[in-house]
Amino acid sequence: MTRKYAFFPGCVLNAAAREAREATEAVAARLGIELVEIPGWSCCGASQVQDIERETALAVNARNLALAEKMGLDVLTACSTCALMLRTARQELLAGRKDDINKALATAGLEYKGTADVTHILWLLADTAPEWAPLVKKPLGKVKVASFYGCHTVRPPKVMDHESHLNPQSMETIITACGATPVLIPERLKCCGFHAVFPAEPTALRLTANTADDAKKNGADCVLTPCPLCQMQLDMYQTDAQAAVGKGGDTPVLHLTQLVGLALGIEREKLGLSRHIISTDALLAKC
Amino acid sequence: MRTITFDIDRFDGTRSWTQSYAFEYDPTLTVLGSLIRIKEQQDPSLNFTASCRCAICGSCAVRVNGNAVLACDTRLDTVLKQWGADTLHISPIGNFKVISDLVVDWGDKIERLRSAKPGLKAKKEFSADSGCQQSPADFAKIQKQWDCILCGSCASECNKLTDNDRDFLEPFVYTHANRYAQDSRSADGMVHVKEMVKQGLWKCLHCMECVTKCPKQIAPAADIAAMRAMAFAAGNTDGKGPRHAEAFRTDLENTGRLNEVRLVPRTEGLIDAATGRMGFTYRMLKHGKLGALEAAELYLTDNKPIEGIDGLRKIIRYERDGK
Numbered sequence: 001m002t003r004k005y006a007f008f009p010g011c012v013l014n015a016a017a018r019e020a021r022e023a024t025e026a027v028a029a030r031l032g033i034e035l036v037e038i039p040g041w042s043c044c045g046a047s048q049v050q051d052i053e054r055e056t057a058l059a060v061n062a063r064n065l066a067l068a069e070k071m072g073l074d075v076l077t078a079c080s081t082c083a084l085m086l087r088t089a090r091q092e093l094l095a096g097r098k099d100d101i102n103k104a105l106a107t108a109g110l111e112y113k114g115t116a117d118v119t120h121i122l123w124l125l126a127d128t129a130p131e132w133a134p135l136v137k138k139p140l141g142k143v144k145v146a147s148f149y150g151c152h153t154v155r156p157p158k159v160m161d162h163e164s165h166l167n168p169q170s171m172e173t174i175i176t177a178c179g180a181t182p183v184l185i186p187e188r189l190k191c192c193g194f195h196a197v198f199p200a201e202p203t204a205l206r207l208t209a210n211t212a213d214d215a216k217k218n219g220a221d222c223v224l225t226p227c228p229l230c231q232m233q234l235d236m237y238q239t240d241a242q243a244a245v246g247k248g249g250d251t252p253v254l255h256l257t258q259l260v261g262l263a264l265g266i267e268r269e270k271l272g273l274s275r276h277i278i279s280t281d282a283l284l285a286k287c
Numbered sequence: 288m289r290t291i292t293f294d295i296d297r298f299d300g301t302r303s304w305t306q307s308y309a310f311e312y313d314p315t316l317t318v319l320g321s322l323i324r325i326k327e328q329q330d331p332s333l334n335f336t337a338s339c340r341c342a343i344c345g346s347c348a349v350r351v352n353g354n355a356v357l358a359c360d361t362r363l364d365t366v367l368k369q370w371g372a373d374t375l376h377i378s379p380i381g382n383f384k385v386i387s388d389l390v391v392d393w394g395d396k397i398e399r400l401r402s403a404k405p406g407l408k409a410k411k412e413f414s415a416d417s418g419c420q421q422s423p424a425d426f427a428k429i430q431k432q433w434d435c436i437l438c439g440s441c442a443s444e445c446n447k448l449t450d451n452d453r454d455f456l457e458p459f460v461y462t463h464a465n466r467y468a469q470d471s472r473s474a475d476g477m478v479h480v481k482e483m484v485k486q487g488l489w490k491c492l493h494c495m496e497c498v499t500k501c502p503k504q505i506a507p508a509a510d511i512a513a514m515r516a517m518a519f520a521a522g523n524t525d526g527k528g529p530r531h532a533e534a535f536r537t538d539l540e541n542t543g544r545l546n547e548v549r550l551v552p553r554t555e556g557l558i559d560a561a562t563g564r565m566g567f568t569y570r571m572l573k574h575g576k577l578g579a580l581e582a583a584e585l586y587l588t589d590n591k592p593i594e595g596i597d598g599l600r601k602i603i604r605y606e607r608d609g610k
Contacts (some may be wrong), residue, residue: 011545016576040594042543048535051512052519059606060539063599104605108598133530151446153494156506165499166354166369191446194308195394198554199528200490203450207492239570275575 005076007035010045014245017228019272023257024078024121026270031132034272038067044085049283059087059104066105066112076233078121080152080227087159113151121224123258126170129177139179142286147171148211150227158202178226178263183220187211194233197249208234209241212248220281226256235277252280262287296378298385300348314495319347319358343434349389350378355443357502380443399456403464403479404488410474425471432466435459440506441507455487459506467509475522480514488514489528530554535581540603543593548585
């Protein structure tokens with residue numbers, strides 16, 4: 001399949017979740033998806049700037065979208081919060097804010113026209129699964145995978161409207177296409193706590209421990225998420241969560257494209273699997 | 288004949304069980320209509336609350352397969368299609384004490400609502416003689432919040448509330464506080480905001496369940512954000528929540544992107560971050576999430592500004608100051 005997108009990596013794919021970028025780019029290259037990084041993209045605000053300067057966040061994301069429009073491409077991101085922030089901005093702009101915000105963009109010589117859509121790598125991979133499933137070289141037949149969608153992947157459904165927010169299936173479609181077995185856990189559509197890990201740390205750690213523990217109790221070899229922020233929370237804080245709550249602690253948490261990359265037979269070194277806090281060794285032994 | 292089954296959670300004050308009720312499919316039914324049909328034709332002992340049947344009184348919220356809906360405003364066909372099954376699990380809304388079957392206790396919730404100081408304390412220029420007028424534009428700013436019918440749906444799946452309701456309030460409480468805080472007739476909107484800051488305003492997880500579940504399309508998460516902005520603009524910038532948001536805001540303006548290495552000390556304070564996050568930092572470095580030299584460089588010198596940073600700054604300043 002040949003597809004081309006304006007790639008919006010988002011801040012964490014450039015730093016602490018660098019392995020997600022490596023895996024996304026490796027999978028895209030293998031599947032013939034061309035990702036052209038948006039020159040000069042900025043932070044989407046991550047719902048934090050939106051909380052204290054809503055108009056600034058809207059204008060900044062209008063700039064991100066305008067930059068993509070100059071490339072004549074739709075936007076693709078591999079972060080659910082980035083996707084929500086960009087899609088929310090797009091919806092507000094098209095619902096009557098475009099002319100107003102364009103006055104701000106004009107100060108930088110930019111204009112938002114409203115042509116570029118914003119999609120998530122999850123949705124692209126799920127929709128095209130029948131196309132790439134035949135390219136799977138190493139079916140993950142021994143691997144049981146618990147999907148964890150992440151709040152901003154499916155909510156609010158008026159913005160994240162690609163599939164049912166109550167009963168989504170995109171992750172399971174991809175897991176199945178990889179030859180692995182989906183495991184449905186009660187925490188599948190819950191929050192990981194990432195966005196309040198500092199002001200509400202005890203809650204965030206309990207949510208993290210619950211998900212890690214649920215996956216293990218239900219026989220999953222790993223948790224799989226399409227959101228790098230969820231991955232960071234569930235992986236980086238799982239040790240602290242185990243210490244605080246007394247459960248979880250050894251459940252590997254993979255980025256979506258890492259699992260797809262393994263199934264496609266991409267070299268493990270290109271998928272950044274050694275950069276996880278919770279060891280992926282036992283999982284990889286089954287792949 | 289197509290048969291629909293409701294597996295309903297029952298509670299008689301001491302004993303809990305799930306009871307199945309099968310009834311003939313009828314495309315004209317709502318979820319509430321189905322419950323009424325079961326009560327009238329099968330089991331008069333089944334308890335639930337309902338009154339107006341037209342999404343005004345807010346008394347009939349229940350969970351269908353674990354997700355809150357307003358029963359009178361939800362067609363049976365809609366939920367059958369959503370779940371792709373003819374058997375549905377009906378239970379009382381979450382994060383409420385259950386009194387009987389699908390009936391929940393609002394007593395404690397109303398007491399918690401009082402903490403928002405609901406009620407308008409008008410500006411001095413208003414009086415009984417001159418009235419308390421408001422422009423259509425100002426009314427529009429709070430019109431949506433006044434649609435709240437106190438059905439409890441926003442609280443049912445709130446992830447923060449489910450984990451711990453001792454340091455966080457039901458989302459509708461924040462909506463009620465904000466409708467007075469943003470009201471152009473209020474003498475001091477911050478009265479409501481200050482109370483909400485004390486009651487967990489910065490602990491919202493952004494899980495978006497409240498926005499998703501409100502049958503009146505209100506966005507309590509946006510009300511929380513609006514009051515955070517008010518608090519911040521009024522100088523209430525201390526605390527992990529405000530400092531975290533401020534770090535994002537200043538990084539955006541300085542370089543265009545987040546500096547993850549500086550984020551923790553800026554949020555928690557350098558000493559707390561250095562002492563409280565030693566284990567975390569060690570694990571990050573050990574597993575290669577960040578290189579030690581790279582982390583040091585990022586902390587000392589910051590990210591390189593993005594291409595077009597001058598334009599980004601102009602846009603930000605226009606929005607903040609220039610309009």
